Amino acid sequence: MNIKNSLEFMVKYNKVMNTNIWCIIVQLKNLEVKWKIGVIYHSPSTSDSEFINYLDSIVMNICDTTSNNVIVGDFNINMNKVSTHSVKLNELFNSISMHQLVDFNTRIAEESQTKIDLLYSNVKNIACKRLDRHKISDHETIMFNINIGNQIPLRVVSEIVSWERYSCDSLIDLLRCYDFSIFDQLDLEEMVAFLDLYLLNNLQQLTFVKQINIKIKNKWYDYELTQLNKRKSEAYNLAKASHQWSDYYSIKKEYKKNDKTEKIEYMENKIITNQSDSKLMWKYLKQTVCYNSIKDDITLLQHGGQYIEDKNQIAEVLNTYFA
Template identity: 25%
Template sequence: MFYNLPGYNFISNPRNVHRGGGVGLYVNNMLSYNVREDLTIMNEKVFESLFIDIQFNKKIITCGTIYRSPGQDKNSFDSFLKNLNNSMVKTKQLNADVYIIGDFNLNLLDSTNLQVNMFTDCMFENNFMPLINKPTRITDSSATVIDHIWTNVLHPVDTYILLDDISDHFPVMFCCPEKFDTRQVQPHRCYNRQNYTSFITQLILLDYDLITNKTDPNEAFDILLAHLQTSFEKAFPLSKSNGKTGKNEWYDKELNDLNKAKQTAYKKYLKKKTTARKLQYHQMRNQYYRMVNSKKKTYYQKLFGKHRNNAKQTWKTINSLIGRNKTTNYMLNLKVDGKLITNQIDIADHFNKYFSTVAEKLVSQLDKPKTSYQMYLGPTSKSSIFLFPTCPGEIKIIIEKNTK
């Protein structure tokens, strides 16, 4: 499960067979972007990628992430290199600024490694240069540069390696030299897979008889164009973000101070790896995560208790915890026996009729039984159940007791 970042859209290219792996991107919801399907590849444990085009200050910036699993054999690496070269050739033809970031599991410091040399040759041949040249993964016995940032941008780009213990890899980042004025955010359209699917669905459900039955081609074209524009606006609506990202209300000053102390202990340990410093860092880390879990548990216990009689707010809290974004897809049209139904009440009636007659239709397809079901029943007992008479007042009292 991915981590929900308020103010960001999460897009991913996950694996379908093997556990782990996959790639994803968080995109600021003030930015308009398109997923590059031609560069987005899922060859599990070999080449996993996700690329997007970001519309940024009247120009296009292509950003991508690539993951290569460690320990590949020769055939897998050859396949990785082939996918990489094809992707790099396509990006070379874009005539745009391209940034590629990812865990390649190829140590750029190991100049004697044949696979590393073949990889870097491929990148250099396509006009890409590395921005990270210091270790991004440090253990007690090794220091490797396996987390890369590559770009075809020639002007200087600020890059950073963050000394953070969020994982066994140091986070790497770069600052794009382009300046984005958040005070003048223009409305934009989001061209993601979900919206594309919605657009295609609306086109499929379109009643084309209204067009083909017209004898005047100009009139038919105007009707088709109007339907296309309506479907486009519904599938790709203009949106404008206020840029507010929100915050975790359970994260207070006490946690912030403890996190800083943990980070300080971690940096001291990296500078001088002694047993005492390692022990101190582990103690600070464990204390911090225990406090995080405790504060989150207390906060959400109070929140669920506050909304225990409000199902809507309860589910809103649950969805925020699991990072489920609110998406509403309305079915505007329904085809039944070749006839297009647009009235919402008629659509609901057809759904009710379909699902309420499923059992009846299935039973009609079965062979008629030779014996009655009553043969398998035991003797009846007239005193097996007794129903007490009741009244609306008694029902009201029971309901009020259960809602307190």
């Protein structure tokens, strides 16, 4: 799968089963609508039943009706014939409102014409067509266009105190308005306290609160978190006015939970996709475990569904994994 550099994405699934079934699904990020796009290959050497069972676990766990989904590839199940497996395949995708959109034969041989390269989606206005000029195998090249919309520049609104109106002359004018005659009856500490209180209460005449847009640098911080953060801010302002804080605390809790989940998924994805680059992989590992704050040794490690407590075994497992 090739993805344009300007698009931000996260790998949601990337596995090979017995070298006969390949599947990768990515989620495009920072769009107003979720998009999950996947490519799949089913080798004829793997049974159709096994392939459909494999698909069932992927489709139901990753694709959902809240996102726009596209799964395309060589399914190696001929949809020109009504069979047990072609019916099951359609039923599986139809259960989450995804439908097969390729309406032409995709593999034409001397004695057969089959439709085995398919595209399933819950987006109805996708049109598939045969691209004759770029045929690179005995299968037809399927071309389709989708409008994903524009990527959203992620920014948050923050309030700062602006000193744009401040000047030495304006401060002097402010001090001239103060009645210093009361200082005759005060000691030095009281004078300082009165002047400090006066400046504190009146400096708003020299400053003002300004809203600025700050670009978000956290790569896992997507459009959904931005919208949730906006809801949190609105709930906070409402709570201050109404003294009803329950909604704010509920949204704040949801925001913190989602932010943590997105960060973990992002880091796990980066570690997996950079396994061949030890420098980058260690960079993300360090960010994930916050190694500077860890003072104790690793005393428990989960590996292969089992928990290991022996330090020598833990070291051996880690050395093997990072070798």
